[in-house]
Amino acid sequence: MHFDTLHNQFQAGKLGMWLFLGQEVLFFAALFTAYAVYRGNHTEMFHYGQFFLNWQMGAANTIVLLFSSMTAAWSVRCAQLEQRKGLLLTIAVTWLCAATFMIIKYFEYTHKIHVGSVWGASFNIHDFSELPEKLQKLLTEQGITTTEAANAKLGKDGLGLGTFFAVYFCMTGLHGIHVLVGMGLYAWLFVRALKGSFNRKYYGAVDNIALYWHIVDLIWIFLFPLLYLIG
Amino acid sequence: MSDGHAHSHDDHGHGEALPGTIGHVTPASTLIGVFLTLVVLTVITVAAAQVDVGRLNVVGALAIATVKGSIVALWFMHLRYDKRFNFFIMFGSVLFLLWMVGYILFDTKMYQHDMENYRHNKTVDGKPKPE
């Protein structure tokens, strides 16, 4: 160790983490831009695309992540107060919330793949009757009742929903990868906490991983309304 | 680079902290309070989205999300009690993000009609485009 004090070492790690988070913001920047560009120029694409997204699932995931963000912050508190059991518990709960998030995500993804509402060139609705009900109604009002006609309307020569789902899968997919990484980190943290590695002067890992976890939550706070709510 | 050399223990723990604790200890009540606030804001977001007010939907949703994000950053991420520099990193990167989104959006909006023109009439500035 080449820092003169533990305090200095702690601050160094933390500064490094904040720089990493700044990096994360710009990592997502290109995706937010792609979203803005396609939404700004093709509002109708997003209007139709949104029928496929289930806001209840999105909202449930939002609450799950918010709760895990609280437990993550709590784990820092436990580390500072040297509450060993509390630390283990908060870490475990955070991990479980992350897992729950991914399970819900899994159901969303598989459903979309099942329906055929996926990215770009692969966008191809398999069956008209599997479309979300509201969308079926809307299309029927426009005289569209067959699978082919629906694909013509929604596909790449029509509204281009393939691009909407490209944006959707890339944004939530990249976010999902971050959640998985977070799960890995919390698993590791759990083991270290079990060994009793942390105390009130040495808990940088708990703090920094919590910071990471909060940014994952923070990004989702924006993704949720952008993708699920405003059509 | 303004924080100088950190010998000063500028961030002491809260009242309940053990002696010598590094960093600020957030009270349990604050954590729960922040969480509940965030949940309420989520409910408001969802509710607001059910009413169709055109473009204002976007503005409203983004505004609420920004408030939520700031709350997470300030309390959960301790930015309120942290070194000012860490705040600037976050703030700076968000500024760059906004500049990127804003400028590219502006530009694509400006050239969109060229693309539409080309798609539908195969012309650019009124002239046929050579293949």
Add this chain to the structure above:
Amino acid sequence: MAGGVVEKPAGAYGGSTKNYLNETRGIKNWLITLDHKRIALMYLVAVTSALLLGGFFAIALRTVLWDGAVRDPQDLFLGLRIEQMYNRYFTLHGAVMVFLFIIPGIPASLGNFVLPMQLGAKDLALPRLNLMSLYLYWIGAIFFVGVLALGGLDTGWTLYPPYSLGRDTSIPLILALSAVFILGFSSILTGLNFIVTMHRLRPPGMGMYDMPLFLWALYATSLIQVLATPVIGLTLGLSLIEHVFHIGIFLPEYGGDPVLYQHFFWFYSHPAVYIMILPAMGVQSELIATFSRKHVFGYKAIGWSSIAIAVIGFIVWGHHMFVAGQSPAAGLIFSFLTFFVAIPSAIKVFNWVATMYKGSIELKTPMLYGLAFMYLFGIGGLTGLFLASIANNVHLHDTYFVIAHFHMVMVGSTLNAFFGGVHYWWPKMTGRMYNETLAKIACLLVFVGFNLAFMPQFVAGTRGMPRRYANYSDEFTIFHQWSTVGAYILGAGVLLQVIYLTHSWFKGARAPKNPWGAASLEWQSDSPPDFHNFTKPVVVMAAYDYENWEYDANTGGYELRKEVVETGRSIATVHN
């Protein structure tokens, strides 16, 4: 005698013969080392190899261009038409030079070595991260070797869709995209580490205005690395997915927008040109001040202009897209903003010149590179302004004028500064002096060769010679042939460097502690430094406090004055 240094038993110079090079032995100890000096040295070897590889392609390109006016288009070379071969050469030349040499170049090798030492510290703040970024660099480099082995790539280093992505799935393309992604993270981690180190490991008594200007430059560079590089990472990640799955974000046939790619690409790649030039400017500040033996003029102006360049660098990217489908309105604003970048660059040049004014200038090899830098950067920067005005750009875009512009700044300035920096810190890094005469000859070859290679390209460009073509009409022959001759001379200069530097590594005269009389803290260590950097307590002083050092004929270098060692205080009267 070479370097003007008398050969003495090793012990006379460092007090101890143990140093970071021989502290432990064996490949394994190098591969798992956390020592910033060893990592820096491995980086130096790696980026130099990349330079030579890229240089090989450059020579190949120039050779093809020798007779581009009279060639039979049906000629085959290694089973490919010459033009197809040529496209692969310029792509690999560009990609290897940009991503493997010039972006990591100065920061990861020279910066890594001297940054902690200029702070009087033992190491970077996060040594493990440092090693990790070296490994990421290696992985990226291996991927590029894979690209080469699998037949190369012909998209240009910019990888613009639809040409690049809208083809059948291509393994070399996938490798190249992943390589740049990985190299990006190597770069981010280095930058992050540097910033943390400069914040947390500055010794008590050294304020931000006491740091050498090289560190200000590295700080500004690191800011760009951390904040701009993720954008290219994500862009190329998206491109990879687009290429394999056709998701319809960049490829028009699936509903995507190729101009969006260019926006993303340049959002990184314009700031990236400042990742290339800022460290070079930092080296330049050290060279000019040291060899003028005068306190640097306008310290704060040079320091803050680095930060200004970093920030302004983020708001001008559209000047690469004036004729690429960007809207005229956006182009106008970008053109206007681009002019601002020149201001902080010019501030630096004026201050360097003012530093030399009335200095006692010593024309050692590093200083020669420094002088070349100023002249060539002047031309590079000013031609950038030509290109920044839209009306000119419509004519000059994608011509040899652009090629000449960016080679003036990337080769004329950055490569020059890299050479200058290597010669400046070589005695510290290796503990050996190189042959000064040969070094001067090499410097001359590089300078003459470079000018011969690129000055004619400005003329060819204004007359309409487009970039990226293997064949051309006869009127351009004369420019291309001059240029090719220049490239060979430049290549000879670089080879000469490699030869005498390698020789000096094994056989060179022992270097004194401080052969140049520089005042930044790294010169208080032994040459080569001890594993722990400093064996005696460091006297913390501001950079450029040259009065603290005096020449010692016994060692052939400079030593701290007695009163400085005794009081542990700087006696300098001028401060930053």
